[in-house]
Amino acid sequence: MSGADIREFSRPMTGPALVPLIDAIEAGEKPVVAAIEGMALGGGLELALGCHYRIAHSKAQLGLPEVTLGLIPAAGGTQRLPRLIGFPAALDMIITGRRVSAGDALKLGIVDQVTERNAGEVAVAFARSVVDCPLVSRRLSTWPPLCPADLDNILQMALARAWQRGRGALAPVACVQAVQAARLPYSQGMQQEQKLMSMLFASPQARALQYCFFSQRAVGKWSMPNGACWDNSTARPIRKAAVIGLGTMGRGIAVCLVLAGIPVIAMETDEKQLEAARRVVMALLEKEVQKLAVGLHLGLIHFTLEQRYLREVDLVIEAVFEDLALKKQLFAELSSVCHPDTLLCTNTSQLDVDQLATATSRPDLVVGMHFFAPANKIKLLEVVFTSRSSPEAVATAMQLGKWLGKVSVAVANCPGFVGNRMLRPYVEQAGFLLEEGATPEQVDSALEHFGLAMGVFRMSDLSGLDVGWRVRKAAGLTGPGVPQGQLLQTQQGYRYSPLADLICQKGRLGQKTGCGWYLYEGPGGHMARPDPWVHAFLEEYRRVHGLQPRSIGQQEVLERCLFALINEGFRVLEDRIVMDPVALDVIYVLGYGWPAHTGGPMYYAGEVGLPRVLGRLEYYQRVHPDIPHLRPSALLRQLVAKGSPPIHKWMWHIEEGSSRL
Numbered sequence: 001m002s003g004a005d006i007r008e009f010s011r012p013m014t015g016p017a018l019v020p021l022i023d024a025i026e027a028g029e030k031p032v033v034a035a036i037e038g039m040a041l042g043g044g045l046e047l048a049l050g051c052h053y054r055i056a057h058s059k060a061q062l063g064l065p066e067v068t069l070g071l072i073p074a075a076g077g078t079q080r081l082p083r084l085i086g087f088p089a090a091l092d093m094i095i096t097g098r099r100v101s102a103g104d105a106l107k108l109g110i111v112d113q114v115t116e117r118n119a120g121e122v123a124v125a126f127a128r129s130v131v132d133c134p135l136v137s138r139r140l141s142t143w144p145p146l147c148p149a150d151l152d153n154i155l156q157m158a159l160a161r162a163w164q165r166g167r168g169a170l171a172p173v174a175c176v177q178a179v180q181a182a183r184l185p186y187s188q189g190m191q192q193e194q195k196l197m198s199m200l201f202a203s204p205q206a207r208a209l210q211y212c213f214f215s216q217r218a219v220g221k222w223s224m225p226n227g228a229c230w231d232n233s234t235a236r237p238i239r240k241a242a243v244i245g246l247g248t249m250g251r252g253i254a255v256c257l258v259l260a261g262i263p264v265i266a267m268e269t270d271e272k273q274l275e276a277a278r279r280v281v282m283a284l285l286e287k288e289v290q291k292l293a294v295g296l297h298l299g300l301i302h303f304t305l306e307q308r309y310l311r312e313v314d315l316v317i318e319a320v321f322e323d324l325a326l327k328k329q330l331f332a333e334l335s336s337v338c339h340p341d342t343l344l345c346t347n348t349s350q351l352d353v354d355q356l357a358t359a360t361s362r363p364d365l366v367v368g369m370h371f372f373a374p375a376n377k378i379k380l381l382e383v384v385f386t387s388r389s390s391p392e393a394v395a396t397a398m399q400l401g402k403w404l405g406k407v408s409v410a411v412a413n414c415p416g417f418v419g420n421r422m423l424r425p426y427v428e429q430a431g432f433l434l435e436e437g438a439t440p441e442q443v444d445s446a447l448e449h450f451g452l453a454m455g456v457f458r459m460s461d462l463s464g465l466d467v468g469w470r471v472r473k474a475a476g477l478t479g480p481g482v483p484q485g486q487l488l489q490t491q492q493g494y495r496y497s498p499l500a501d502l503i504c505q506k507g508r509l510g511q512k513t514g515c516g517w518y519l520y521e522g523p524g525g526h527m528a529r530p531d532p533w534v535h536a537f538l539e540e541y542r543r544v545h546g547l548q549p550r551s552i553g554q555q556e557v558l559e560r561c562l563f564a565l566i567n568e569g570f571r572v573l574e575d576r577i578v579m580d581p582v583a584l585d586v587i588y589v590l591g592y593g594w595p596a597h598t599g600g601p602m603y604y605a606g607e608v609g610l611p612r613v614l615g616r617l618e619y620y621q622r623v624h625p626d627i628p629h630l631r632p633s634a635l636l637r638q639l640v641a642k643g644s645p646p647i648h649k650w651m652w653h654i655e656e657g658s659s660r661l
């Protein structure tokens, strides 16, 4: 039982109401044993907690994921669970919404028995064995709360954690408040639970999080402009895969494959690099084995320098250095080494997948599989199809992503695909704001206050500033031989901030060099500190270029960075790079740390109001006519002209034939 029907939350609810039902079961004179097979989530677990005993199958999973939907467990979960397993463990489960295995549930005391057999049959036998036992001690609502001496401290720490990790989300905080009420007599605790639930139930955050839940499932129902789609295309089985290039991304991808039980050929061209990769990958795998407490066959991965092993694989993911010529050469080689049916996938984050496809003997079997770092942690996968990718190739990559535990989003090939394409105007605005008077920490603090996991400059330092530098050089925006513009700098006719290039030229490449936009403890350090050098550098830059710094408020930072990103999102939709705006929201929430409680950038635009987004973009464009990314997209204008329809109707307003595919 995976809990309440989430769709019902946005329409009038029908009875019977769950709370009185659970209370009636608990108060009953017959022993009721919950038999848990599969899932007991949300209202499902709350129902089980109202039963007198719980028997779970060993493969069952239990949890209270309401927080991920912007809610609290409001059918007594916040009152019964702390009574059963204590405040610290209950707080952890309720605030994070994480699922626990049957084995862990037994250790925690949530279930009375775990069985390998049919849980229903075992529960019936168990019920017979307890039929004469008194039930009075089995009614959790009557238990006195298990209050440890340091409960105040525990609750305070939980509250601090909820604020910090929630990044502005209300539900985690309400979860702590509801659990706190489990100190009170049960009926008073329930009143508090209901009060908090009523506050959250109709909140914009809950709506946004429930939109995220369905969006992450909707993207699995992909389609391509040629009519191929998820239910008319068949994925191939992947019995063995290869990863070529064992840098950070390749290692993470190899780990994902092994964890999913897929045998992997992990290939490098350099002996030293291969050994380094072997150490890191095996250490990561052993850590996972310990964490998940699962038996994993570590022999599933074979490290090699030899291409001949590639003959036996069904799919290759290349993750070599981001260099088009190098990748094209590799793809040409793979065409002759691999079996003619082998799918050739690239993990490029921005190179032209169509060009890579032309280097092979099988362009129909080439797709992009764009993982996000760290590949073994981030749940997003962009599956990039070209004009020649076959439905079967796309279906296979999408299915493989799901098998790896990712949410796969099908996107058409275009520069930067979706995520990085929308990121460019955002990063660009941040650079302009520095020129105009802001500091990296002012910009980052505004963005983090909004709820992003990391501000733009901290994120750039983490990814490595040389990544963008290389892209800008390849685009002819900077580098030897590129003429420097006038004040303000212009390149290719538009305003261009060379600040990031200048920082890179100083050898400041981010965390890996110990400094970038911030200062770190040393190379590889993580603690970002404001750097007086950067402040002096910015002041000098403004002085040399005659720029009068001005005070820039939080609102301007947010509007310029976020609305520029959203504006590019509308252009992505106009170009029909994705099926609908839902895909953009999924990509940003799962891949770029966009706060889920705002739904994602496009959903957020709808909440702010499209006329407001348009109005602010028009304003900033008047002030900065030399920044094309601030020019409102035609689709945004059209939607506003049509009265700002809801997000699921946006695609109806795109003119036929506007697709660039």
Ligand SMILES: CCCCCCCCCCCCC/C=C/C(=O)SCCNC(=O)CCNC(=O)[C@H](O)C(C)(C)COP(=O)(O)OP(=O)(O)OC[C@H]1O[C@@H](n2cnc3c(N)ncnc32)[C@H](O)[C@@H]1OP(=O)(O)O
Pocket: 002, 003, 004, 005, 006, 007, 018, 039, 041, 042, 043, 044, 065, 066, 069, 073, 074, 075, 197, 198, 201, 202, 214, 217, 218
């Ligand atoms: C002002 C008024 C105040 C009113 C106060 C109101 C008080 C109301 C009190 C109400 C008390 C209710 C208390 C209970 C609350 C809850 O239970 S909230 C729900 C909690 N449960 C969850 O969050 C579980 C969500 N589901 C999952 O995690 C996964 O789906 C799964 C169960 C683990 C299965 O995963 P998987 O096998 O990968 O399949 P999916 O692709 O995810 O799902 C398959 C399809 O099923 C749909 N679906 C799944 N769960 C739900 C659900 N709970 N409700 C509706 N639909 C669900 C999912 O969307 C998929 O659908 P399709 O895409 O159409 O195939």
